[in-house]
Amino acid sequence: MLKNYLKIGWRNLMKDKTFTLLNVIGLSIAFGAAILLAMSAFFDMSYDKFHANGDQIYQVYDVAQTPRGQEAGTSQPEPFAEALRTEVPGVEKITRYLQDGGLVIYGEKEIDLNTVWVDADFFSMFTFPVLKGNEHDPLQDQASVVITESAANKLFGNEEAIGQTINIMINGKEEPFTVGSVVGNVPPQSSLEFEVAVRFEKNAEYADTKGVWDSQYHGVYVQLPSGVSAERFEKNARSFTELHYKESMEAAKRDGAMPDADGLYRQLKLLPLKDLHFTGYRKGYAEVSRSVPYLILGVAFLILFIACVNFVNMSIAKSAQRLREIGMRKTLGAQKGQLFFQFWSESLFVFLSSMGIGVLLSILLIDDFKSMFRTRISLDMLAEPWAVFMLLATILTITLTAGGYPALLFSRLGTIQSLKGKLEASGNNLVRNALMVVQFGIAILLISGTLVLWGQVQFMRNKDLGYNKEQVISFPLNGKKNGHEVLRLLKDELNGNPDILEVSASDNNLGRGKDGSQWSSAIGFEHKGRNIRTNALTVDYNYISTLGLQMAQGRDFKSEADSLGVLINEAMARQLEEKDPLSARLEVGSETGLAILGVVKDYNFQGLDRAIEPITFFMGEDMELRYAYVKVAPENMASSFDAIEQTWKKLEPNAEFLGSFLDENVDRTFQREKTMATMITSGSIIAIALSCIGLFAMSLLIVAQRTKEIGVRKVLGASVASITVLLTKDFLKLVLIAFLIASPIAWWFSDQWLQNYTYKIDLGVWFFVAAGLLAMVIALLTVGTRTVSAAAQNPVKSLRTE
Amino acid sequence: MLLQLNNIFKWVQQGGQRVFLLKDINLEVEEGEFISVMGPSGSGKSTLLNVIGMLDTFDEGEYNFLDEPVHQLKEKHRSNLYKQYIGFVFQAYHLIDELTVYENLEMPLLYKKISGSERKAMVADMLDRFNIVGKKDLFPTQLSGGQQQLVGVARALITKPKLILADEPTGNLNSKQGEDIMELFKQLNDEGVTIIQVTHSEKNAEYGKRIINLLDGRMV
């Protein structure tokens, strides 16, 4: 029997090669795309799940009530961790965690390695297995370091790493360490990344911050004993917070902050390790959002759905040609179950082969996919048991629904009805039309999503940020020399070059440079009885003019001699609530305070997802400079860039030159948006292509079914145009309905997403009209080709085919 | 007694009114009979045949087939019943285009779950008997109308039914081909198979031992 089914199934497939091909192509593409997308989504969701103790590890963060509202942050002061361990019950293990670039020197080699500064518990809490060397408590000795396999290769090549001595630049001095252990490379799905791990006590800030509760600059991770819940620990920690943050809590109360729901002004909270990758603190609380992987999964699902709709619609439409077979089989004694199984096994065949081709496609395309979407998925994921299980489960569900629905429909047909060869059409057409509406709705949804995303990316790219990003190159001062010293040398060297307009420096980059670093530093102090918080930036005296920033009030720094004054931006001036900010002094640093020399016009020094925050510019020989800024003439930019690189190579022969224009840096900060936009764009292109395949197939079938009608109408004198309109308008009606349903949904999603940005495009109605029109035009072209040719055919010919 | 129809009514609702397709049909058929059903177009001949073949339902009355009350049987039981005892021959042959002659003949046997070797023997037997051995690997579209109908009859006979229902079996054939089919029916009837055929041709009706006339769904 099965053989009979397969035989007839195969012959049916072969008889109508166009449809089989359309189906298999559509489904294969859908499967391939869905596999890749699902892989990247699951990759994302598997972040930080590889730690054996993962369920008991938390990142400590605190939520503080301030007059500006609730603020949350993960930075802690140096004594915090030790105090927490001794004062709050239920800390099994604890480690401080500071990630900071580290210049590692071994012989002639100077390499900037990703360095973390942690406590001894680090390696017993997190699962980074030791490959060689000391396996137990690898960081027990402060003079030893742990490096990863790749770092060992970079430093020592084939030499034995254990026992080697390397130097790390700390506070401008080389300090020697012994390599105690080598661990495996950090897995790609890890939020904690490092190549070198050094004891926390060795970090550059340590000496200045030891025992100081006001200076918060590193993260803390705790491991609770199994059985202790995070909530319980958070409650236990209340008295600890009460004790150590008494002053700041009272200050907050005094300045008018409102207590939180528990009536408290500051709370210590724990964030589960597995949420780390998905958490942001921008809104004043730990916002855990897995929307990106879910969005990707959603797109994968939609693509599969569209392909399945094609399959269902084609099967139903084609069933008309098999009605007699169905009826005949019934008179010969076939039962419902047998008919169901026959048609179902035919679809299973199509699905299995498409799935096979889809897997092949995903294997072929994985490298392009990886570079396009910056994901680090690997094919090994496909071989894992859960992946195999997922594939099987997917194919089972899909064949059961997409294959099962038409099969069920056929098996239920009345014998006489099917023998007469006529389907009672209305019910099926309703399903078919509904499915096509959903299909086009999805396409329109994805197209408008694409338009909105690109619109926002383009907007962010072109927005005037308030500084000159086109003409300024920045690069990290990543050599051995002190920042001020190397800056002076740079200025001297570049002085003669007419294309180099100005050279300056600061301790932070704008945007995200080639070194990938992005951070912010902030300070808080009291001003006239109120707490003030501001971003802090150390600059060279000509920073403002180099970047093309504008002064709103007062004057710029004139020279290095102005180091007792500061500049602030307008947001800071507003926060100070001074009539004349220039007459105010800021009580930071020295006893007498710092004079405000001038107010800089607000500019977007952070991402466009935030409003402009207060910032204060400091200057001083004793403060570090980490990035150089070079303003070049608009002519000969490439050769200027080369000149700067050459100069840097000359000054720091062993350091890498990581310069880039500021507009590139800014572009890098919305990499996430760009990746998402590329992903949604590809998704919508595939969705549209699949919808078109379906539409094309449907137009073939419907035209075929109406050949006789077309012939009769033409004999009676209908024109080609009127017949084309007749055949096309039904499809267009569906697209229109889809548009009406999908646009509000698309609007809602886009609006939600844009809420994340302080600076955003206006969500005009044109985005959606354009998406609808695009879908309409594509549908018209797809259907039109077939209908016009059908309408133009000689009527005698079409009558004869009946 | 092979089958018995008592006061069978069948109707459809049209514009709030009952339109009768069959009205008060009473019919007894003994084993070995050869009945021709005649009547003008639209008189309900096909409808009656479909009711007898259990492909269609009726609204009132009793129908007993081999002492089984068909009107009370469940669909599954009913299909088992006709699968076992009834063979259909249609005007439009109704062969499956995607299957060869051999496979078309084999199909009813598959649904009866007959073993492979037995199937082979039975199909070979039929091919032999109808002289179409040479055509067994051809597809229906490669046969003439008469040959197709021959295969249709062969397929109806292969399960050795007690009753053959034929709806205008010669409608699409020329008179020579029609005669051949009628001769075949006569021969089958002589072997003991009960036959009920619908026909428009007086000449073909003569092959039957009894003629039933229908007019507007009523036997006259």
Ligand SMILES: Nc1ncnc2c1ncn2[C@@H]1O[C@H](COP(=O)(O)OP(=O)(O)OP(=O)(O)O)[C@@H](O)[C@H]1O
């Ligand atoms: N589903 C239906 N709904 C309404 N009327 C029907 C339906 N099926 C059949 N009829 C009507 O029942 C009557 C009998 O139809 P039937 O097919 O039995 O006629 P027939 O005697 O076989 O005619 P012919 O010789 O043309 O084949 C016809 O008038 C037909 O219009």
Ligand SMILES: [Mg+2]
């Ligand atoms: Mg009829």
